[in-house]
Amino acid sequence: MLDDATIVQLEYFRTVVRLGSLTRAAEALSVTQPTLSTAIARLERQYRIQLLARIPRKGVEPTLAGLRLLTALEPLLDSVGRLGSIARGTDDPLQGELSIGVYSPLAPFYAPTILLEAARLMPGVTLTLTEGDLDELPEALRRRQLDVALLYADELTPEFGIATLRTIAPHVVVAEDHRLVQAGRTSVSLHELANEPAAFLSSPHTFNRYMSFFRALNITPNIKYTSTSYEVIRSYVASGLGYSLLHHEHLTHKTHCGRRLVPLRIEEDVADSQLCAVTPTRDQPPARTARLIEVIDNVVQQFAARAPR
Template sequence: MTTAFTLVQLSYFSAVARLENMTAAAAELSVTQSTLSSAISQLERELAVELFTRDRGRGLQLTPAGRALLARGPALLEEAELLASSVRSASEALSGELSVGIYAPLAPFRAPEILDRFEAAFPEVQLTFFEGDQGSLQEALHDGRCEVALMYDLGVDHRFARTVIDRVPPHVIVPEARAQALAGRSVVSLREFADDPFILLNLPHTGDYYLRLFRQLGLEPRIRHVSLGYETVRSYVARGHGYSILNQWLDQSLTYSGKRVVPLRLSDEFPPTEVSLVQRRDISPTRKAQAFVEVCRDIYQGSEGVSTPSIGRNEPSH
């Protein structure tokens, strides 16, 4: 038996799921709240599932069935748009909205350039970024809040497929005074800092990765401060409170504190972090998501940097 829900119902559902508020969704769609509520109820009857839970204190919350529908809905709606366009012999230019995830420490380095390139190539697509840590990005991908994410490989589980587009080895940053004491050396071993206070960037999965580097050498870091902020870590170091390990190399040494840090390459054989484009395995990407992937590939293949060597080609990881 064919399920007879409509694309209008699916579109209404997507708006309500995104805004988690019936009144706000009705205003955005320029329909009455009763019309919107009726469409959602009809959709639930056709699918024979409950898509939302209604809670007085928390408002509308997606059920597991609702999250599954939200994850698959954008691709279906886009295919319907393309079908209509082809029937009308209209332009096949991409249009509409695209939400993508980006790992928060990568965002200052990559998001502005990606936005510039993407908007120049696809001016009819409204691109928005969802910034988060490794864990929150995976949940956003799974729940359908974003279609693809630019992130590290750390902690990415079996639900997702990823394409590696860069590898970034770890490096240390030290205050200017500590760099001067190293007599101008640009390459050091982590062992040389075993007695120095350490500033840990402790985002989910990222902090564990840095601590594993110490364990690889049989060292125990003297953790002085722990922070969730990339620039906060750099400012602590610049002010002489210790040293830190980071992956994303930044030639600009000035920090928010007004002081400078010095990045130094590591001679130790540490595994690099892989920068990946991550998507759900069980969902076909929309053409807009595929376009985003291609823009990111082009940007990374054209990048040059001492700590972000190109890997030459994209390769899927499982």
């Protein structure tokens, strides 16, 4: 049976993994770093496994054995924290803290509504929302720094729990006075755009995915502008500086610079993307995480219903 000291050690271990640093974990737990190191060492001796790997200039990360232990102890520590309310008969599984990560280009579409709906439907849960890219979010899930992430999951490994919410097709955007719009076109072949200037998002995963479309067609796009900002790219396009490829629909075609752009369907067969709610493992998530996924799904479906066809 676990004693109090062991439960404390396990909580220390979980905090170190989530923060990726003994120094930051010690500060968060209000203990000294030697105290934390000693607690982790005792756990490693008790279970006869190495739980953490020290990475020079980066901090620490869990070993495979450490990840297995973390997966097993999450529900245990959650239950320990609720023992008093369970004993009093007042326990509510939809209480506590949750962390959600959202892929940065998706955050303007979904983050505000997710926060509002979670506060309305899960008032006992304190929700923390962070943004990240398609490298940062999976790593944060592995470290259990996030309970769930909303992202495009096309390149994720099978270790994660993946719930597909929407399938989204990429599309071309051009300025409203572009020759294709003036000709009444609603679709375009990427071959027709081969020589036109392009403005692409420079996020590595997104950029590489779009480039793969062109490589498959033996086209070299004429890339004149790049940006990490979704809205900057939209403004470039609306100003007539070039076309772009985007995934997500907008509820308005007006851009920050005051000009409008027009979406066009891609005539070639290019790969869709899967918008997913992703959890750290394929195990059934705790009740409050499962409820949050329902909230996220409802927000995504409501947006899809309003998006222009």
